[in-house]
Amino acid sequence: MNTATHPITIIGAGIVGLCVAYSLRKEGFAVQVIDPEDPGSQCSFGNAGAISTGSVAPLAMPGVLKNAAKMLLEADSPLYVPPHYWLRAAPWLQRFVASATPQRVEEIASALTDLFAGALDNHRALAREIGCPQRVVQTGQLHLYRNAAALEKDAGSWRLRERHGVRCERLDAAAIRALEPAVSSDYTVAMFMPEQGAVTHPFAYAQAIAEAARQRGVVFVRDRVQGLSREAGGWRVQGAQRGYQASQVVLAAGAWSAPLLRPLGLRVPLESQRGYHLHLSSPNLSIGRPIVFADRKVFAAPMEHGLRISGTVEFGGLKMPPTPRRAAALGDAAVKGLPGLELDAPSMWMGHRPCLPDSLPVLGPVRTHPGLWCAFGHGHLGVTGSVNTGRWIADAAAGRMASERFAPFAVERF
Numbered sequence: 001m002n003t004a005t006h007p008i009t010i011i012g013a014g015i016v017g018l019c020v021a022y023s024l025r026k027e028g029f030a031v032q033v034i035d036p037e038d039p040g041s042q043c044s045f046g047n048a049g050a051i052s053t054g055s056v057a058p059l060a061m062p063g064v065l066k067n068a069a070k071m072l073l074e075a076d077s078p079l080y081v082p083p084h085y086w087l088r089a090a091p092w093l094q095r096f097v098a099s100a101t102p103q104r105v106e107e108i109a110s111a112l113t114d115l116f117a118g119a120l121d122n123h124r125a126l127a128r129e130i131g132c133p134q135r136v137v138q139t140g141q142l143h144l145y146r147n148a149a150a151l152e153k154d155a156g157s158w159r160l161r162e163r164h165g166v167r168c169e170r171l172d173a174a175a176i177r178a179l180e181p182a183v184s185s186d187y188t189v190a191m192f193m194p195e196q197g198a199v200t201h202p203f204a205y206a207q208a209i210a211e212a213a214r215q216r217g218v219v220f221v222r223d224r225v226q227g228l229s230r231e232a233g234g235w236r237v238q239g240a241q242r243g244y245q246a247s248q249v250v251l252a253a254g255a256w257s258a259p260l261l262r263p264l265g266l267r268v269p270l271e272s273q274r275g276y277h278l279h280l281s282s283p284n285l286s287i288g289r290p291i292v293f294a295d296r297k298v299f300a301a302p303m304e305h306g307l308r309i310s311g312t313v314e315f316g317g318l319k320m321p322p323t324p325r326r327a328a329a330l331g332d333a334a335v336k337g338l339p340g341l342e343l344d345a346p347s348m349w350m351g352h353r354p355c356l357p358d359s360l361p362v363l364g365p366v367r368t369h370p371g372l373w374c375a376f377g378h379g380h381l382g383v384t385g386s387v388n389t390g391r392w393i394a395d396a397a398a399g400r401m402a403s404e405r406f407a408p409f410a411v412e413r414f
């Protein structure tokens with residue numbers, strides 16, 4: 001690798017690009033990060049912060065067609081495709097359903113198990129190194145169901161988790177109340193994963209990683225990358241303001257990554273799954289850990305600066321304005337799940353989850369374009385997967401990790 005002349009250039013300063021930048025710099029490489037926005041200010045700003053290393057079941061499980069079809073057509077359901085977007089979304093949805101075969105689901109779960117292995121400990125180590133150890137905690141994660149029949153519908157994904165080594169405990173109504181007294185008695189059964197963790201302030205965490213990277217010599221440039229091309233000894237990265245020379249390039253532009261690959265002959269079925277949050281900065285009740293109301297697919301997460309209710313999947317692309325009624329539906333679900341909750345002037349946010357139809361990110365070196373790396377498409381689990389993505393790319397760039405480990409995530413799989 002040529003590190004003497006030009007830096008490794010990372011496109012995108014979300015949680016993924018920042019972890020890659022930090023790890024590569026720690027390895028001794030010269031690193032520059034290009035992004036037109038503040039580090040961590042896009043999808044990495046408003047997520048639920050859960051470090052869900054046990055979420056190794058893909059979103060498309062066997063039987064997905066039957067379960068999702070009904071939801072897709074209801075405007076207030078947790079999963080929605082607006083009519084004008086059906087034609088755009090159809091090929092992606094087709095691939096999504098096609099990935100739900102039992103064999104493919106096992107392969108995906110194995111790949112995610114590998115990517116998430118040790119991620120909570122690695123986030124903790126990172127938080128310690130950058131001076132905010134309090135920001136990564138192990139609280140466990142609680143998934144609530146109304147009754148045993150509802151839990152049974154998800155049994156396949158719980159068994160898959162257990163087969164892949166995730167510790168899961170079934171709780172009855174009394175145990176739920178002991179753990180989370182604020183939860184409605186409508187929820188009578190739950191699955192608790194004690195080994196899961198959380199980031200208590202996702203934006204502050206991302207900014208702390210950026211600041212630590214900057215202090216260690218990573219250069220941050222504000223520009224929007226418009227094109228990539230090979231040139232002697234490396235890559236030329238064309239920004240809106242000027243061109244940059246790079247020894248290597250890591251594409252970590254989240255939901256915006258795919259168009260930058262198209263001129264290189266690489267087509268990636270990346271879609272934004274638009275998610276929302278309502279954030280209460282002074283909530284009138286507290287919970288001890290991220291909890292999931294499984295019937296509404298809504299997350300409630302305690303944060304150091306309040307309580308965050310998040311979730312929903314809305315297709316519609318990168319340009320459509322936010323749909324306030326989807327955020328409002330989160331509030332309704334939260335009040336049903338936490339009956340004492342007062343929704344006092346919450347702030348609303350929408351973010352673009354970068355999603356591939358097989359629930360796997362695109363990671364690793366691009367075989368046909370030496371010196372180009374991918375690190376995007378972490379979907380619903382970008383906080384969780386960011387730290388190991390950074391470590392893997394730094395290990396591979398330093399020659400310590402064989403590139404075969406990236407095989408399940410390779411861009412060539414499409």
Ligand SMILES: Cc1cc2nc3c(=O)[nH]c(=O)nc-3n(C[C@H](O)[C@H](O)[C@H](O)COP(=O)(O)OP(=O)(O)OC[C@H]3O[C@@H](n4cnc5c(N)ncnc54)[C@H](O)[C@@H]3O)c2cc1C
Nearest residue numbers: 012014015016043044047048050225254275381382383384
């Ligand atoms: C409601 C919600 C809840 C979530 N909860 C969780 C959770 O609990 N746990 C979890 O693990 N994950 C969660 N996620 C997912 C997680 O937030 C994302 O997977 C993660 O933030 C993606 O990080 P990223 O760095 O890939 O993308 P981003 O944070 O979006 O960063 C991409 C960066 O690329 C930049 N960029 C774009 N185009 C260009 C360009 N042309 N040139 C230069 N830069 C460019 C953007 O400005 C941006 O800064 C949640 C997501 C949502 C929406």
